[in-house]
Amino acid sequence: MTATAQMLEIPELRSRISPITVAQYHQFPEFNENGRHTELVRGLVIEKMSKSPLHSSIARRLLKTLQMSLPPGFILLREDPLTFSDSEPEPDLAIVRGSEEDYSESHPKSAALVVEIAITSAAEDRSLAALYAEAGVDEYWIVLPSERRIEVYAHPQNGIYSDHSMSNIGSTLQCGSVPGVEVNLDELFH
Amino acid sequence: MTAAAQPLAIPEVRAHFSPISVAQYRQYPELNENGRRTELVRGIIIEKTSKSPLHASIAKLIYDGFHAAVPNGFSVRQDQPLTLQDSEPEPDIAIVRGSLSDYRVAHPTSAALVVEIAIHSLSLDQQKAGLYAEAGVEEYWIIIPSEKRVEVCTRPQNSEYLDHVSVEAGNVVCRSVPGIRVNLRELF
Numbered sequence: 446m447t448a449t450a451q452m453l454e455i456p457e458l459r460s461r462i463s464p465i466t467v468a469q470y471h472q473f474p475e476f477n478e479n480g481r482h483t484e485l486v487r488g489l490v491i492e493k494m495s496k497s498p499l500h501s502s503i504a505r506r507l508l509k510t511l512q513m514s515l516p517p518g519f520i521l522l523r524e525d526p527l528t529f530s531d532s533e534p535e536p537d538l539a540i541v542r543g544s545e546e547d548y549s550e551s552h553p554k555s556a557a558l559v560v561e562i563a564i565t566s567a568a569e570d571r572s573l574a575a576l577y578a579e580a581g582v583d584e585y586w587i588v589l590p591s592e593r594r595i596e597v598y599a600h601p602q603n604g605i606y607s608d609h610s611m612s613n614i615g616s617t618l619q620c621g622s623v624p625g626v627e628v629n630l631d632e633l634f635h
Numbered sequence: 636m637t638a639a640a641q642p643l644a645i646p647e648v649r650a651h652f653s654p655i656s657v658a659q660y661r662q663y664p665e666l667n668e669n670g671r672r673t674e675l676v677r678g679i680i681i682e683k684t685s686k687s688p689l690h691a692s693i694a695k696l697i698y699d700g701f702h703a704a705v706p707n708g709f710s711v712r713q714d715q716p717l718t719l720q721d722s723e724p725e726p727d728i729a730i731v732r733g734s735l736s737d738y739r740v741a742h743p744t745s746a747a748l749v750v751e752i753a754i755h756s757l758s759l760d761q762q763k764a765g766l767y768a769e770a771g772v773e774e775y776w777i778i779i780p781s782e783k784r785v786e787v788c789t790r791p792q793n794s795e796y797l798d799h800v801s802v803e804a805g806n807v808v809c810r811s812v813p814g815i816r817v818n819l820r821e822l823f
Contacts (some may be wrong), residue, residue: 446650448677448721448766448781448794449652449654449677449678449679449721449764450649450650450652451675451678452677452679452762453643453649453652454649455758455759455762457755457756457758457759458676458679458681458759458762459640459643459644459683460637460640461681461684462637462643462679462680462681463638463639463668463669463671463680463681463682464637464638464639464641464667464668464672465655465680466668469663473659474660477654478653478654478656479653483653486642486648487638487639487641487642488639489639489642489643489648489652490652490653491648491651491652491653492643492651492653493651495653497719508771520704531638533789534720541761565647568645568647569639569642569645569647569648572641572642572645572648576640583762625816
């Protein structure tokens, strides 16, 4: 464990952590001291992890599926930043409303759909649900390849998703917020 | 619990936390968004807590005692930064070698003695021993009023102090600065 991670084990220190603002975060170099790409979560700068082959493969399949069914008036993002009030996550995939010209000056502030792929543990991705709900992201999917299912969070209201559901193998998941976008789980986890 | 503390409850998030360098930390304003003073510990920016009357009075007592006794060639600092490799803590009291004019351009990078008063922060203050030891701080005292004792850490080597003694009565005598001592009865 690094000296920093060891410090973070102390609950009292965690309760006193001073968040970085989004504006301060924008002044950071693209790669941190460890040469890692980062994202901002609740004012905390978090290193992005290197991706397993499974993670990359599922991301590519999903990208293709979503791209094929994407209706006009939406764009598909892959690992691009979303700028929220206290966070700047870079979800694996996201579908946002509008066209490319809308986002040449600033990153999208919300999304119609956000997808995260959870390989080792879903705890981190589940903790992001509040972040996406607060920003009004209509639907949030956590893809769990090891369990061959997708957790679906919908209807953001006052910072939480009121609807939780699970899509399993043998079914097709239809996105409630982007017309025509659907994922066949048998094909995805084939 | 603050919003930032919530994700940190998850071990994976703690493992992926990206530390801030001392240089980056220096670019931030003196007070953070919450209007709080901060310090940097192992690349983590933390807020300084407001001091309880007990904390403030013990700090003042120690500072006044040290100030009266400190020999030439040393100076006593209260709540002032030390610039370490990955940290910029502001210990309650520090005695550093040299005079005020030595530190007009840069903060001290080590100290002969550091004293922290642990009211609600014992585990954090104990963990700070690692960073003081790395910086070659010769002695580190943790004052623990609730237990009426002082933990004395000496002989820094790498990231730890080789000797730890708990003093519960009499005087704590500093071996690195001549004439510097604290009487426990006066302190508590």
